[in-house]
Amino acid sequence: MLRLLLLLTTPFLPFTHPTQVIMHSITREKPSFPASYELFSSAFKQPDPPLVKAEFKCNWQQHAWSSSFSRISSGYLYHSPTHSKVRVDATYDSSIVSSLFDYTNTSRDNLVWNTLYTIEPSVSATPKIWTGFVKPAWALFKEDILVKSNAVFAGVVDDRWLGAAASWKTVYENSGPVTVYLDSSGTFVGYDFYDVTTRTGIVNRFFNIELGKIDKRVFDFPKKE
Numbered sequence: 001m002l003r004l005l006l007l008l009t010t011p012f013l014p015f016t017h018p019t020q021v022i023m024h025s026i027t028r029e030k031p032s033f034p035a036s037y038e039l040f041s042s043a044f045k046q047p048d049p050p051l052v053k054a055e056f057k058c059n060w061q062q063h064a065w066s067s068s069f070s071r072i073s074s075g076y077l078y079h080s081p082t083h084s085k086v087r088v089d090a091t092y093d094s095s096i097v098s099s100l101f102d103y104t105n106t107s108r109d110n111l112v113w114n115t116l117y118t119i120e121p122s123v124s125a126t127p128k129i130w131t132g133f134v135k136p137a138w139a140l141f142k143e144d145i146l147v148k149s150n151a152v153f154a155g156v157v158d159d160r161w162l163g164a165a166a167s168w169k170t171v172y173e174n175s176g177p178v179t180v181y182l183d184s185s186g187t188f189v190g191y192d193f194y195d196v197t198t199r200t201g202i203v204n205r206f207f208n209i210e211l212g213k214i215d216k217r218v219f220d221f222p223k224k225e
């Protein structure tokens with residue numbers, strides 16, 4: 001309402017399509033959630049787990065921690081169930097990093113092939129390339145993740161970073177509980193994950209999401225010498 005008032009009183013805006021201006025800046029074409037999604041509502045009925053819009057690129061923010069570390073990072077993400085790959089670009093404290101998780105190449109114990117490209121401690125440093133199997137810090141969520149894992153609906157939450165989001169609880173690859181957040185268009189907008197073996201918590205939030213098939217060149221990394 002405040003924003004509406006501001007829009008209406010700003011003298012500089014060309015005023016030919018005021019409703020479009022408001023739609024674009026506030027709602028991003030997201031319908032509201034149905035009353036049946038509301039916990040403690042007599043209209044509540046657990047929805048069937050939906051397919052997730054999981055092929056996208058976006059900006060991300062992550063907080064990962066355990067009893068021995070706490071790391072807050074941000075960057076750009078390419079999340080592609082089609083290519084079975086996740087590329088995560090990050091910058092923090094004089095490091096520029098690009099990390100590729102290749103889910104087409106996994107080991108018998110479910111580790112994932114990772115290529116880590118790092119420039120540090122200065123931009124003039126020679127890039128380092130590391131490859132190996134890792135327990136991936138970045139999951140690949142297929143579009144049927146909630147259906148296949150028979151996820152439990154956990155209500156519409158007022159997430160402090162995302163605003164209203166539908167939350168779903170499931171267990172990721174038997175390694176720990178995950179809460180997946182979807183906006184009202186079914187787009188995957190973040191998740192909270194708790195790894196029970198390493199006792200690590202990860203909170204990921206996605207912003208500026210662009211849905212759609214990702215160009216495979218995005219996943220071209222230099223080969224290790």
Ligand SMILES: *[C@@H]1O[C@H](CO)[C@@H](O)[C@H](O)[C@H]1NC(C)=O
Pocket residue numbers: 102105113
């Ligand atoms: C897949 O993993 C193996 C290690 O088992 C590695 O040598 C190989 O380069 C990887 N393949 C690709 C395409 O990255």
